[in-house]
Amino acid sequence: MSKNELTASLKKAFEALGFQPGDYYDAADMVVWLETHGFYGFDRLLAVLAYLNTTAPVHAELVQEDVHNFVLDGKGTSVLLCGSEAVDLIRAQVMKGACAGLELTNCYNRTFIIQRLIKAAQRNLAFVAYWRQLDCCVKVSVKPGAVLPEYQTFTMLDVIDPQSLIIFCGKSIEAIEEQYAAELEFGTLVDTFSTQEMTDSYRNSVEEGIEIDESLWETLDKLVARVLVESTDSSRAGAGE
Amino acid sequence: MHIPSSLDQADSGVNRLPMRPAGQVMQLERLGSFHQSRLSFMRTLVRRMVVENWQINSPVFDLDEHGYGTVVYQIEAKYGTFSYVVFSHYLDPERRNDRVIADQWDLTMALCEGTVDTKQLEFLRNNVPKQEAGRVDSRVLVLSRANRSARLFDYVVNELADGCQPDVDAIADVGYLYRTTAAYGSGKLGMADWEKVWTKHRDFARPFAAEMFTCFMLRHFSMQQADYLASQRSPTKAVALHEDIKRYIGIGNSTGLGMAPFLINHPLLINQWIEMRETALATAVATSEIGVDLETLLRLDTSVERVIQHLNEIVTADERQSKANIQVAKELQLLHVWLQEESTALAISHYVWASLTQYAEQHWLIETQEVINTLLIELYPELVDGLEDHMWVEESYQITPEMSVAELLEVVEEKYDWALAIDFTQYESMGAFWYRSDEKMEPRLGQTNIDMGMEKEMPLGIGRRVRECYDLIYSYNQSYPDQDVAHFVVRNPTYSGIVARIQTMAESHYGDIRENLVHSDVLPIHLLRCKLSFFGVSKFDPRSRLWVRNTMFQGAPLISDFGKLFFDDWQFPIKPTLTSG
Numbered sequence: 018m019s020k021n022e023l024t025a026s027l028k029k030a031f032e033a034l035g036f037q038p039g040d041y042y043d044a045a046d047m048v049v050w051l052e053t054h055g056f057y058g059f060d061r062l063l064a065v066l067a068y069l070n071t072t073a074p075v076h077a078e079l080v081q082e083d084v085h086n087f088v089l090d091g092k093g094t095s096v097l098l099c100g101s102e103a104v105d106l107i108r109a110q111v112m113k114g115a116c117a118g119l120e121l122t123n124c125y126n127r128t129f130i131i132q133r134l135i136k137a138a139q140r141n142l143a144f145v146a147y148w149r150q151l152d153c154c155v156k157v158s159v160k161p162g163a164v165l166p167e168y169q170t171f172t173m174l175d176v177i178d179p180q181s182l183i184i185f186c187g188k189s190i191e192a193i194e195e196q197y198a199a200e201l202e203f204g205t206l207v208d209t210f211s212t213q214e215m216t217d218s219y220r221n222s223v224e225e226g227i228e229i230d231e232s233l234w235e236t237l238d239k240l241v242a243r244v245l246v247e248s249t250d251s252s253r254a255g256a257g258e
Numbered sequence: 259m260h261i262p263s264s265l266d267q268a269d270s271g272v273n274r275l276p277m278r279p280a281g282q283v284m285q286l287e288r289l290g291s292f293h294q295s296r297l298s299f300m301r302t303l304v305r306r307m308v309v310e311n312w313q314i315n316s317p318v319f320d321l322d323e324h325g326y327g328t329v330v331y332q333i334e335a336k337y338g339t340f341s342y343v344v345f346s347h348y349l350d351p352e353r354r355n356d357r358v359i360a361d362q363w364d365l366t367m368a369l370c371e372g373t374v375d376t377k378q379l380e381f382l383r384n385n386v387p388k389q390e391a392g393r394v395d396s397r398v399l400v401l402s403r404a405n406r407s408a409r410l411f412d413y414v415v416n417e418l419a420d421g422c423q424p425d426v427d428a429i430a431d432v433g434y435l436y437r438t439t440a441a442y443g444s445g446k447l448g449m450a451d452w453e454k455v456w457t458k459h460r461d462f463a464r465p466f467a468a469e470m471f472t473c474f475m476l477r478h479f480s481m482q483q484a485d486y487l488a489s490q491r492s493p494t495k496a497v498a499l500h501e502d503i504k505r506y507i508g509i510g511n512s513t514g515l516g517m518a519p520f521l522i523n524h525p526l527l528i529n530q531w532i533e534m535r536e537t538a539l540a541t542a543v544a545t546s547e548i549g550v551d552l553e554t555l556l557r558l559d560t561s562v563e564r565v566i567q568h569l570n571e572i573v574t575a576d577e578r579q580s581k582a583n584i585q586v587a588k589e590l591q592l593l594h595v596w597l598q599e600e601s602t603a604l605a606i607s608h609y610v611w612a613s614l615t616q617y618a619e620q621h622w623l624i625e626t627q628e629v630i631n632t633l634l635i636e637l638y639p640e641l642v643d644g645l646e647d648h649m650w651v652e653e654s655y656q657i658t659p660e661m662s663v664a665e666l667l668e669v670v671e672e673k674y675d676w677a678l679a680i681d682f683t684q685y686e687s688m689g690a691f692w693y694r695s696d697e698k699m700e701p702r703l704g705q706t707n708i709d710m711g712m713e714k715e716m717p718l719g720i721g722r723r724v725r726e727c728y729d730l731i732y733s734y735n736q737s738y739p740d741q742d743v744a745h746f747v748v749r750n751p752t753y754s755g756i757v758a759r760i761q762t763m764a765e766s767h768y769g770d771i772r773e774n775l776v777h778s779d780v781l782p783i784h785l786l787r788c789k790l791s792f793f794g795v796s797k798f799d800p801r802s803r804l805w806v807r808n809t810m811f812q813g814a815p816l817i818s819d820f821g822k823l824f825f826d827d828w829q830f831p832i833k834p835t836l837t838s839g
Contacts, residue, residue, distance in 0.1 A: 018445075018448055019396065019444075019445025019446075019448070019449060019450065019451035019452075019454075020445065021444050021446070021451050021452055022445045022448070023445070035750075037752040037753075037754070037755060038717045038755035038756070039752075039753070039755020039756070039757075040751070040752070040755065042755065042756060043754075076748075076751040077580035077632065077748070078748075079745070079748050079749070089748070098751075101657075101754060101822070102744075102747055102748045102751055103756070105659040105743075105744045105748075106659065106744045106745070106748055108660075108744075109660040109742050109743070109744035109745075109746075112659070112660035113660055113742075124645055136654070136656065136657075139654075140656075162425070167327075193822075211822065222450055223453050223454050223457070224454060225396055226395060226396040226448065226450075226451070241699075242696065243714075244694060244714050245694050245695065245696040245699060245714070246694065246695055246696065246704075246710060246711030246714050247695075247696055247710065247711075248696055248697040249710070250710060252695055252702055252704065252709060253697075253702075253709070254425060
């Protein structure tokens with residue numbers, strides 16, 4: 018299937034799950050970006066659908082802030098629902114001054130944040146984000162205007178909260194790393210996901226289309242069916258018949 | 259592309275074009291009065307095909323004596339090779355239905371990249387006739403289907419088989435041999451993504467170019483099939499359809515509500531289309547600042563006469579459209595007389611077109627005004643045709659989080675004054691709602707509190723959503739006057755979508771369509787006609803307020819005209835006077 022078709026289907030599926038316009042646009046974009054760039058977006062989607070199907074949409078709550086730092090309580094929700102607000106909050110602060118940091122606690126599916134960082138970076142902002150993944154720490158850096166991130170996995174020096182996402186934003190990667198040097202110390206580099214791999218994956222998605230597992234397609238179809246209204250003779254009149 | 263215009267606040271030193279304001283242009287009734295222009299997608303496609311002399315042949319032409327079978331056309335365009343595959347089927351007349359919910363058609367077609375081998379042809383044969391119920395792959399750019407105009411098709415074949423040309427008046431009554439009921443592209447049903455089309459296939463790297471080409475090829479097939487059937491039926495007596503009649507035959511089209519949500523869900527793209535068209539108009543009007551030569555005045559006069567004839571030849575049962583056509587023809591007749599009587603004086607006047615458009619706005623129907631605007635654009639191909647390369651824009655809607663809520667309030671008050679002027683406490687203001695039916699997800703319009711499905715309403719009521727958002731921002735600003743939009747959205751996350759739309763569209767020239775689309779009396783047909791005008795169709799024939807019939811490519815050159823001397827003046831088609839040949 019194509020990106021367009023997948024995006025359209027995801028939007029309706031998220032709408033069926035109670036997402037509002039804006040939220041479902043962003044969530045669809047996040048899933049499509051991960052899948053087309055080789056980050057197994059569909060596997061992550063399957064995991065999150067199981068959660069979203071059992072609860073009404075929950076958004077994060079701002080619980081603490083000062084001039085340069087924010088703490089958002091994710092209340093156990095997915096980054097698909099609170100990632101955009103977190104990124105908007107921190108970039109608003111940077112647009113007014115220097116670097117800023119944000120911790121989104123108690124949230125899930127954090128890899129999805131990459132697409133939001135890439136999109137926000139197009140406004141000449143840099144981002145560094147990290148989160149714990151099993152016994153390691155994933156670090157994502159996005160330069161101003163970059164369309165691909167630097168994605169690395171490190172061993173942890175300090176124990177990081179297992180469900181937190183930390184985001185720093187500034188006018189450049191160097192400015193962020195200088196201001197938050199202490200917070201950005203990691204152990205040994207374990208793995209990287211090269212930008213070439215991301216590019217190859219994306220190009221293949223555009224050229225050949227995106228392979229989707231039949232069971233996921235059926236799951237999405239069932240969700241999409243929830244936003245459809247049963248056709249009747251009366252409703253056909255509303256289509257001009 | 260950014261063209262300095264009177265809408266720009268900055269760059270005061272730049273010589274600006276006198277663009278019409280959004281408050282005038284983005285009214286639904288005006289958008290619903292648009293006609294095709296030089297920038298319409300059919301026009302630009304035809305220019306490209308003729309000038310670049312695309313080579314089209316049919317390596318597979320496998321039809322039986324009834325015209326059923328398979329045809330594959332191979333297209334050598336300027337930058338690539340494509341295949342257009344047609345499957346012609348028997349269709350029980352009882353099952354012939356132009357609605358999107360139909361599941362069988364006379365013809366089904368696919369436009370593919372490259373050449374098509376036997377294996378792919380078999381794959382297409384198993385899927386293309388199923389349309390939405392089938393799946394294709396990323397080698398396919400467009401999927402389409404068509405139904406025969408049984409009345410006209412049979413008549414034309416019978417005449418040709420008898421050795422006669424069909425009566426032009428009979429052709430004029432219908433205008434086409436086949437009606438297309440859908441042309442899917444942009445990655446639907448497994449097809450190539452739009453990104454693939456515009457990055458890899460330069461020949462179709464413009465909005466809807468591949469879809470329009472599919473309809474153009476349908477027109478070609480329809481006439482080739484008619485010729486073929488006549489020759490099969492009477493090999494010694496049959497004649498081929500006269501080329502002048504062929505040019506006058508188009509493709510029918512039925513467009514319903516399925517097209518309407520597109521205009522609301524792609525406001526940046528629509529803004530771009532409108533802005534380019536308005537830029538073309540402003541360019542034409544500004545040109546008359548230094549006067550208009552007699553030859554240009556004569557060309558306009560000739561066009562006016564042609565439009566009058568075109569309008570008089572339109573057959574429509576719709577009373578409103580019929581009355582409008584008559585009135586527009588009358589008003590154009592006044593313009594014709596004015597041009598005849600005043601041309602010498604006009605030739606030494608300044609700002610002739612500005613005076614004309616101003617007069618039209620004060621005295622004539624909106625439909626007449628928009629005909630005139632289209633004709634003015636036609637006069638200056640060398641100045642406006644370059645705009646055709648700027649009809650696409652990458653759409654991205656994003657919040658400007660650092661904006662203060664006080665500033666956001668001002669933005670809404672300035673850019674969405676039309677939405678704030680609507681009284682949503684009136685029942686009629688929310689008397690309709692849009693939803694998707696479970697029949698092929700067809701968009702439909704329901705009546706509030708009467709029809710089922712309100713809880714699944716599509717978010718097309720932008721004006722209402724803006725109003726709700728404004729009220730909330732207003733209260734928020736009272737409590738937190740120093741806060742920014744990011745904080746507002748964190749505390750009101752369900753409004754992130756409309757805030758992103760407001761802030762994004764506020765930076766565009768024309769912005770959103772200024773109409774309450776959930777009003778009881780909303781006329782979706784204006785939305786359809788607006789989009790169809792950018793496609794380049796003609797002869798609008800409304801069948802209700804919810805769907806419209808029209809004609810595509812009527813008057814356009816034929817494939818046999820490619821590479822020849824070309825006058826790009828096939829808009830507003832009129833009955834041909836047959837020449838020999």
